[in-house]
Amino acid sequence: MQSRKDQLLGLALVSPSILAVLIFVYGFIAWSGRVSLSQWKGLMPDYTWAGLQNYIGLFTDPRFRIDIRNTVVFTVLFVGGCLVLGLTLAILLDQGLRGEGFFRSLYLFPMAISFIVTGVVWRWLMNPAQGSRISGLNLIFDQLGLDFLINKWHTTPEWGIAFIAIPAIWQMSGYTMALYLGGLRAIPESLREAARVDGASEFAMYRRIILPLLSPITLSAMIILGHISLKVFDLIVAVAGKQIPLDVPAIYMWTTTFDGNFYGRGASIGILLLLSVAVLVIPYLRYTLKNEAEL
């Protein structure tokens, strides 16, 4: 048992950070919430009550509809791509091949780069120019005679956003692999042996035993990747600049607030982003906390 003195000391030690979090996280969330309900437009604050006007405006705004659609497309492809690729890499690495450490680092390294750098590199690779100005991946395809692969990448009408998922998957699938590999290593060898003794094929063993055991990892990965995906901003700006076909809520928030001085509208987009992330994260946190309490 801790003594009362210890408890007080502990509280004193954490109080600065509690205070800082209260002010700089929850205080500013509350402030953003207030601004989102105001008419603030222009340089100087204007807290005139506007009710839900900003929110209603957003849901009738054709640009915001594009944003939501783009976010959904991007999230599905990015999270799905990372999970499939990450799991595949993890299973391959788990076969006990030589040089595992080397490959593990190799796949994980992209994660150490910031999205801005990834974006700049992929902007070159995914150069949509064709004909005499062809370059990047299109040039490689051209030289290899794989002409059918040459495409417009992120400038593809309607589905340009799908191509932004490629660099994102490239960057984050190694991380997903690491998560899965940790999960695979935690599965006792005895379970696999039991399955083999019972005559299960390798495929059936993965499908019936390994994958179900990995489902908590899949959930964690989906949460982590999902919230990155909802907030994506830097990657898109680095690859394609700020343009409507590839617009997402975070970019709209930035341009409308700082280029257009629509602070009220910008704050409402911010609050909507927070809510969408919260929908994803809060049930997960409750689930983990409950599980930890049971342990």
Place this chain on the structure above:
Amino acid sequence: MRYKTFLLFLILALVLVACGGGNNAATNTEPVAPAEEEAAPAQEEAPAEAEEMANQVEVFSWWTGGGEAAGLEAMIKVFNEKYPDIEFINAAVAGGAGTNARAVLATRLQAGDAPDSWQGHAGQELIGTYVAAGQLEPVNFLFEENGWLDVMPETLIPLISQDGNIYSVPVNIHRANVLWNNPTVLAENGIDVPTTLDEWFTAMDALQAAGMEAPLAMGEQWTAMHLFETILLASLGADDYNALWDGGKSWSEPEVAAALENFAKVLSYTNSDASALSWQDAAQLVVNGDAAFNVMGDWAEGYFREIGFEPNSGYGWSPVPGTNGNFQFLSDSFVLPVGAPHREAAIAWLTVAGSREGQDAFNPVKGSIPARSDGDRALYGEYLLSAMDDWSNNTVVGSLTHGVVANDSWKSEIDTALGLFLVDKDAATFQTALATACTSSGPCQ
């Protein structure tokens, strides 16, 4: 053992993620940091060293690289010669076309920590944002005392004023309505430089027939807005164009619909990968002969020289077809804030910024022309001399993309409407959105 190593590895990975996140946050807030650092000591020193503070002027801009920074240095040199006892503090914040700088400035003004003077695009970008917020003093007295009204074009003054008050001192002038061409391509195809929209369309049809897929080079979204404003001017003429911006003409009228039709037609001649190109990439297509035309401000001329092309042989220029006799301008200018910490020093800076000596120091280096019509002609190159001639005798109208005619909110609404139009090519919706934007953020009722 193996499992432990792996766990360690995983923790390391998480730390890396955390760092990655931290880096991103730092990137976003980076521009704020330097300004705050500079601002903080100034505040601390204020009471203690008030005497010394009187001899400073802190000037805020986004001129941090290339010809702009060099031009600013040249002008600072003139300032130091004239006012050796005033210390010049260069509070420049880096970032494309001032996006970052303006966010930093907004933060400083909201915190009541104004610099002594700052750079802004002359016109509604300054007026709509800072005058509306009560941050700027009129500078009419400077124009009168220094005789600037006599040496700057008459049609310029209303565009940088509100209710008869002039709110900034223009240092340089750029022209937006320039059509750059490739003389070799035009000669090979027997095409004269077009002077009307119809001639231009005919010329581009001929080029397409000769196998040039996209005769007009365009870049990312803001260059489309730049093209849009020139076509609007070409279709409507100077008077109606001006009337659109001061509320004298409705955006719902059929002339605007016709202008949008012209714009849609012009877009049909552009390259399909436009959204992936910067303005430099697009301009380069012309000098390389991949395209025949490009509409871009006259900063493109500096770029053409930089990559080794000569005027007339490598690139030619003319006003955008249909805009002959009009000079669609944009200008960097400096302001006098209400309650400038060092008002006298700020006035001294503005006097230099508006002087012939100051402007002739800045502009040849930056590659623009002086706002005054009495610049020293020996200092400027062939293109700039032709621009100086037009500046002194053309009708001056303002640019949309570069902040003269519309305030920031209005412009950003137009930008959204234009972006949607580039996707769906629906002119009727575009026109409705333009009319709505004018009502919600412009002068329309």
